[in-house]
Amino acid sequence: MESPDLTLREAAEELGVVYMTTFRYVTNGQLLATKVGGTWRVTRHDLDEFISSVAERKNRRHELPDARRTGNYVVELERCLSNGDSAGAWMVLGRSMNSGASVEHVLLEIVVPVMRTIGTRWADGEIDIAIEHQASAIMVKLVGRLSERAVRVGRHRGSVLIGGPTGERHALVLSILSCLLSLQGWDVLDLGPDTPASAFVHAAQRMDRLVAIGVSVTSSESFPEVVKTLSVLREKIGQDVPVILGGGAIRDAEHAHKLGADYFAVGSSGFIDFLDGLRRKSA
Numbered sequence: 001m002e003s004p005d006l007t008l009r010e011a012a013e014e015l016g017v018v019y020m021t022t023f024r025y026v027t028n029g030q031l032l033a034t035k036v037g038g039t040w041r042v043t044r045h046d047l048d049e050f051i052s053s054v055a056e057r058k059n060r061r062h063e064l065p066d067a068r069r070t071g072n073y074v075v076e077l078e079r080c081l082s083n084g085d086s087a088g089a090w091m092v093l094g095r096s097m098n099s100g101a102s103v104e105h106v107l108l109e110i111v112v113p114v115m116r117t118i119g120t121r122w123a124d125g126e127i128d129i130a131i132e133h134q135a136s137a138i139m140v141k142l143v144g145r146l147s148e149r150a151v152r153v154g155r156h157r158g159s160v161l162i163g164g165p166t167g168e169r170h171a172l173v174l175s176i177l178s179c180l181l182s183l184q185g186w187d188v189l190d191l192g193p194d195t196p197a198s199a200f201v202h203a204a205q206r207m208d209r210l211v212a213i214g215v216s217v218t219s220s221e222s223f224p225e226v227v228k229t230l231s232v233l234r235e236k237i238g239q240d241v242p243v244i245l246g247g248g249a250i251r252d253a254e255h256a257h258k259l260g261a262d263y264f265a266v267g268s269s270g271f272i273d274f275l276d277g278l279r280r281k282s283a
């Protein structure tokens with residue numbers, strides 16, 4: 001027979017940590033708990049699972065998360081997003097981090113592939129648009145929670161402005177990018193998608209130690225606005241601050257140049273390398 005549920009205080013005692021730490025495990029999605037009549041309760045089974053995952057993480061501290069487990073998280077996350085199970089999706093991310101994955105790994109190896117698969121399945125007519133909306137709405141919330149963990153301590157290296165042009169509706173990609181750049185020590189201002197060229201200019205003029213402006217393009221519907229945005233930025237900001245173009249809809253450097261960009265990079269790693277290159281030049 002299953003032993004009775006525990007309160008958070010009892011769980012904290014067993015874990016050898018204070019109440020607030022246990023509460024944080026719950027809000028982070030690492031420890032499963034349910035609210036019963038205003039009090040959090042943890043089942044014996046979930047507490048034991050959590051204790052063994054902590055022990056496993058200690059043993060694996062120096063190992064990279066293995067591909068098989070990452071693959072399982074990808075499958076589980078896609079299932080949770082397709083079922084509209086936000087709490088379950090957070091648990092999947094929490095479990096992967098408990099097993100040693102960094103926020104960067106979770107974003108690039110779990111979240112991004114899952115979102116791409118969802119996009120392909122929608123385009124192939126396997127899932128309807130409601131599922132895609134539901135999945136992205138959940139992921140926007142969870143990436144927000146993940147980015148709270150993406151605070152890099154130490155001196156900021158400079159500021160970076162990012163956004164999508166007018167008409168662009170892909171916000172999640174910008175949140176992910178913002179999180180990844182912050183982890184590298186950049187101070188990121190994310191204007192979100194559907195940003196008019198004038199707003200890019202106003203923000204850029206106010207920013208301190210602005211190093212670069214990134215324009216993210218996920219939808220090919222945005223191309224006419226990309227051209228406008230880049231030309232306004234070139235006119236108002238000049239050549240002092242480089243404007244870089246990227247995102248899933250930009251095929252290659254030639255395509256980027258045709259849209260009026262001076263700089264182009266592939267993926268978040270390309271963006272990061274570009275920023276590092278600027279720092280090296282100015283050093």
Ligand code: B12
Binds near residue numbers: 133247270
């Ligand atoms: C979620 C989603 C939506 C959501 C967005 C919600 C939100 N809050 O973000 C909603 C439902 C609104 C939506 C709408 C549409 N979508 Co949509 N969407 C997606 C989906 C499933 C995921 C997007 C995502 O977040 N991906 C994860 C990101 C992080 O991956 P990534 O784009 O590869 O980003 C990396 C790099 O590109 C790079 N990067 C990104 N930006 C930048 C910028 C710079 C400067 C640099 C250097 C690098 C860089 O770094 C990132 C991290 O590594 C994609 C599928 C896919 N393949 O991505 C389709 C997808 C992008 N959508 C698509 C389409 C067609 C549409 C619609 C036209 C559908 C419609 N008919 O209404 C509209 C477009 C509206 C518009 N004008 O923007 C197509 C785009 C095809 C194309 N190239 O035009 C895709 C690819 C689906 C498909 N397989 O057909 N979509």
